[in-house]
Every structure is written in C-alpha cells, then in structure tokens.
Amino acid sequence: MKTRIIKPAEITDAVADLIGKASFKLPNDVEELIDRMLEREDSDMGRMGLRVLKENSAIAEADGLPLCQDCGMVVVFAEIGRGVLIDGDLEDAVNAGVEEAYRKFSLRMSVVADPLKRVNTGTNAPAVVHAELTGGDGLALTVYLKGGGSENMSALRMFRPTDGADAIIDFIEEIVVKAGPNPCPPLFLGVGIGGTADSAMINAKKAVLRGAGTRNPDPAYAELEERIEERLNATNIGPMGFGGRSTVARVYIREAPTHIAMLPVALNLNCHSLRYRRAEL
Amino acid sequence: MRDWRTIASPIDDETVESLISGDRILLTGVIYAARDRAHKRLCEMAGRNEKLPFDPAGQIIYYMGPSPAPAGKIIGSAGPTTTYRMDPFTETMLKLGVRGMIGKGTRGRDIRELMAWYRAVYFATFGGAGAYLAARIKESEIVAFPDLGPEAVLRLRVEDFPVIVINDIHGGDLYEDVVRR
Structure with missing residues (x-):
C-alpha cells in the first residue's frame, strides 16, 4: 500500500475549523432532538427551558x-489509517489548532497546566487526544468540547458480573437524580458497558458522538437505551432541573467485551449543548 | 407557572422575605460576577481582616466566568457555573452581607440553613444559555483580580436578567420539589 503523507498543518487547520463550527452551532440532529422534546414536554417550566435553548442557539449564531x-x-x-504517515507530532498539531481556534473565535480559556497548581495555560491547550489505527489511508478527526459542569458528574461503577440490566438502570437513575440540575439537563447520556474501567469511560465518551438521532445497532441494547430514557424521564427533573419530562434527550450505549469477573459501567453526562464535529482528511 | 416579576438589584430585606421558590424574576440593576478562585481569594482576605476590593454587603453574586468579549460586544457568553463548588465559601460571603446568589444546580442542606439564618436567597438561571444571557448584560467592568482571567470579579449592570428562585428563606427548594422519587 502506498503511504499517504499528511502534514501537521492540515491537522491544525482541521481542528481549528471543527472547534469553530462546534462552538457556535449545534449539530442539526441535536437541534432536531431539542425540537422533539419541546413537542412532547407538558411542563410549562420545562417548555420555557427548552425555548430558551432554542433562542440561545439563534443568538449564538447571529451575534457570534x-x-x-x-x-x-x-x-x-x-482514527488514523494504516496507510497514513503524519509528517510530525499529532498532539502538537492538534494543540496548535486548539490554540488558534480559542484565540481567533474569542472562546474562554478554561485549561490549567497542573491540577493542583492551577495556572491557566492561556491557550486552552492541551487537548485530550485519543488516537487509534484503522484501515485505509484516511485520517478522521472528531473534535468534542466538554464542559466542566457536566464532566464533574461523570460516574463509574464496577458491578458484579451476575448483576443485570436492572441493576444498571437503578445505578444510572441514582447518578442522574443525584446530579439533578448540575450537569445542565436535558442530557445526552453516554453509557460505556464492559471492557475495563478506563475503556468503559472512553466508550461512554465515544457513545454520545455516534449521531444524536441513532440507536444502538444491537436491538437488545437499543431496547435498553429506551428503557433507561423512560426511567430517567419519569424523574421529572426536566430542563435545567426546573421540572418536566425532558430530563434526557437520548441515551447512547457503547458495549465492549469484558472479563468473567467484571461488569464496568461508565457514565458520561453531556449537557444539552452537545458540541462536536467530525471531518475526514 | 407564575408570571415574571421585575425586581431591582441590589435587593432589600423586604424583597428577600417576599421571594418564594419557583418565582420567576427579572433582575434589573447591579450584580457582581465571581466564581471559584475569586471566592477563595475573597474569603482568605476576609480571614486576614483585609479590605476587600469591593463591598459585597447587600449585593447579589453571580457565579459566572464569561468567554472573552468579541470586538464591539460588552461581554462574551455569560451563563451560570455550577453552584455547589462555591458552598465552602458561602458562610463567609453571607457574613460579609451577601443577600443573593445566582448559579445553577443544587446546594448543600447546611448552606440552605445558613441562607435562611442570614436571610439570603438562591436563584438559578439558564445553564448553557450563555449567549441568551449575555444579551441581558448592559455593562461589565473588572473590579478585582484581573490576573485570574475568566475568574476575575466583574461588576455587571443587567436589565431584565431572568432568574428562578430555587431556595427562599422559608425553607422552599424548587429542585427538590419537582423530583419524583
């Protein structure tokens, strides 16, 4: 196979462009889910919250x-094709794109260089980069912007392997009710099931990026997603926690093989502002 | 759902007394923005009996750190940050005379009791609606800690800034009231 060379500058430009798009406008399928919740919401406070979200999107776009x-x-x-050679350092190229975008688009710099010393890097870099090898000679980049308020509500529980779906649903309800208004509901909830503690959490992240309107391709997991949504939307937490049935916009499960002794379940609570974009170079 | 009610900020004791959880309020006047690091610094200064860079007595504090103002704008996006992170500093702030707080998310039970004792109210506004809320901010000026960047203390003049009463001084808690367990 012929090697395709990708220059770091192409990655930098793509990352900066994706951050710009993700920061100012929600993906269309995310907006459609918000519209659908508004149609179904019967609480006045809930409808008010959803309408504010729509207005917020319009103002963000119009006012920059x-x-x-x-x-x-x-x-x-x-996702790096095996036929690709990146002519430089991937992380440096990504971080240069982060730095460029946050400065150019007047985005808030929220990253500190050290978790205890807490000095702001002033660039919003570094990013967290997950690289994996795939077939072909393409390079796909998915840029995901994660806010601190919702990330702080993340959870991981290592279940007994003999615990089943009901125990998982109870756990998810417990975490989402405890989080309440904090992570800015309605949530896009990523659930990583199986793997190891670390991979379950990465799967919970990947899960919410698979397409807002999609279901898990395995009918058993698709049904589980629906059961979890039903349970969470009966809590009446609602948009912003002010009450209503729109507590979760959608649940996304990503499952993985695991150990005979293990059943890890990781939760990625994403706020109503699911900001991501993907591009293929 | 109750009608919107307009009140002036800062708020007096009579107004605090009248607010009930679930009330929808449009605030007009001055509020101060401060979040994690500013609270930590203010409370450390108060502990050393130093003069604070602004007087929080009687004021409303908004837990918020905006995005940078683009050219020609007063402020960038300006929605609330999660409140519980300010709980460890709240008793000191209440002793300094803070009468209202705006954020998003739940507070500890101990904090709710302190708010009743010190007669202060907790409001939430719309989390994740920073562009929408920025349009209700008419002036913004740094009054302390510019070195903290997005965590500097700001004096804001707001018009019809929408907030919901979560915790009143009578023990009401909107978040608890809505959840079905």
Whole structure:
C-alpha cells in the first residue's frame, strides 16, 4: 500500500475549523432532538427551558457568541489509517489548532497546566487526544468540547458480573437524580458497558458522538437505551432541573467485551449543548 | 407557572422575605460576577481582616466566568457555573452581607440553613444559555483580580436578567420539589 503523507498543518487547520463550527452551532440532529422534546414536554417550566435553548442557539449564531461560556476542554478522537504517515507530532498539531481556534473565535480559556497548581495555560491547550489505527489511508478527526459542569458528574461503577440490566438502570437513575440540575439537563447520556474501567469511560465518551438521532445497532441494547430514557424521564427533573419530562434527550450505549469477573459501567453526562464535529482528511 | 416579576438589584430585606421558590424574576440593576478562585481569594482576605476590593454587603453574586468579549460586544457568553463548588465559601460571603446568589444546580442542606439564618436567597438561571444571557448584560467592568482571567470579579449592570428562585428563606427548594422519587 502506498503511504499517504499528511502534514501537521492540515491537522491544525482541521481542528481549528471543527472547534469553530462546534462552538457556535449545534449539530442539526441535536437541534432536531431539542425540537422533539419541546413537542412532547407538558411542563410549562420545562417548555420555557427548552425555548430558551432554542433562542440561545439563534443568538449564538447571529451575534457570534459561543453557545456556552464554558467552551470546554477539547477531546479529540483521531482514527488514523494504516496507510497514513503524519509528517510530525499529532498532539502538537492538534494543540496548535486548539490554540488558534480559542484565540481567533474569542472562546474562554478554561485549561490549567497542573491540577493542583492551577495556572491557566492561556491557550486552552492541551487537548485530550485519543488516537487509534484503522484501515485505509484516511485520517478522521472528531473534535468534542466538554464542559466542566457536566464532566464533574461523570460516574463509574464496577458491578458484579451476575448483576443485570436492572441493576444498571437503578445505578444510572441514582447518578442522574443525584446530579439533578448540575450537569445542565436535558442530557445526552453516554453509557460505556464492559471492557475495563478506563475503556468503559472512553466508550461512554465515544457513545454520545455516534449521531444524536441513532440507536444502538444491537436491538437488545437499543431496547435498553429506551428503557433507561423512560426511567430517567419519569424523574421529572426536566430542563435545567426546573421540572418536566425532558430530563434526557437520548441515551447512547457503547458495549465492549469484558472479563468473567467484571461488569464496568461508565457514565458520561453531556449537557444539552452537545458540541462536536467530525471531518475526514 | 407564575408570571415574571421585575425586581431591582441590589435587593432589600423586604424583597428577600417576599421571594418564594419557583418565582420567576427579572433582575434589573447591579450584580457582581465571581466564581471559584475569586471566592477563595475573597474569603482568605476576609480571614486576614483585609479590605476587600469591593463591598459585597447587600449585593447579589453571580457565579459566572464569561468567554472573552468579541470586538464591539460588552461581554462574551455569560451563563451560570455550577453552584455547589462555591458552598465552602458561602458562610463567609453571607457574613460579609451577601443577600443573593445566582448559579445553577443544587446546594448543600447546611448552606440552605445558613441562607435562611442570614436571610439570603438562591436563584438559578439558564445553564448553557450563555449567549441568551449575555444579551441581558448592559455593562461589565473588572473590579478585582484581573490576573485570574475568566475568574476575575466583574461588576455587571443587567436589565431584565431572568432568574428562578430555587431556595427562599422559608425553607422552599424548587429542585427538590419537582423530583419524583
């Protein structure tokens, strides 16, 4: 197979462009889900919250203001074809794109260089980069902007392997009710089931990026997603926690093989502002 | 759902007394923006009996750190940050005379009791609606800690800034009231 060379500058430009798009406008399928919740919401306070979200999107686009002042920490998933040679350092190229975008688009710099010393890097870099090898000679980049308020509500529980779906649903309800208004519902909830503690959490992240309107291709998991949505939307937490049936916009499960002794379940609570974009180079 | 009610900020004791959880309020006047690091610094200064860079007595504090103002704009996106992170500093702030707080998300039970004792109210506004809320901010000026960047303390003049009463001084809690367990 002929090797295709990709220059770091192409990656930098793509990352900066994707951050710009993700920061100011929600993906169309995310907006469609918000519209659908508005049709079904019967609480006045809930409808008010959903309408504010729509108005927020319109103002963000018209006034050139980011959807949220928390412009996130950048998470990048890079799928690198085996036929690709990156002529430089992937992480440096990504971070250069982060730096460029946050300055150019007046986004908030929310990253500190050290978790305890807490000095702002002033660039919003570094990003968290997950790279994996795939077939072909393409490079796919998914840029995901994750806010601190919702990320702080993340959870992981290592279940007994003999615990089943009901125990998982109870756990998810417990975490989402405890989080309540904090992660800015309605949520896009990623659930990583199986794997190891670390891979379950990465799967919970990937899960919410698979397409807002989609279901898990396995009918058993698709049904489980629906059961979880039903349970969570009966809590009446509602948009912003002010009450209503729109507590979760959609649940996304990503499952993985695991150990005979294990059943990890990781939760990625994403706020209503699901900001991501994908591009293929 | 109750009608919107317009009140002036800062708020007096009579107004605090009248607010009930679930009330929808449009605030007009001055509020101060401060979040994690600014609270930590203010409370450390108060602990050393130093003069604070602004007087929080009687004021409303908005837990918020905006995105940078683009050219020609007063402020960038300006929605609330999650409130519980300010709970460890709240008793000191209440002792300094803070009468209202705006954020998003739940507070500890101990904090709710302190708010009743010090007669202060907790409002939430729309999390993740920073562009929408920026349009209700008419002036913004740094009054302390410019070195903290997005966490500097700001004096804001707001018009019809929408907030919902979550915790009143009578023990009401909107978030608890809506959840079915």
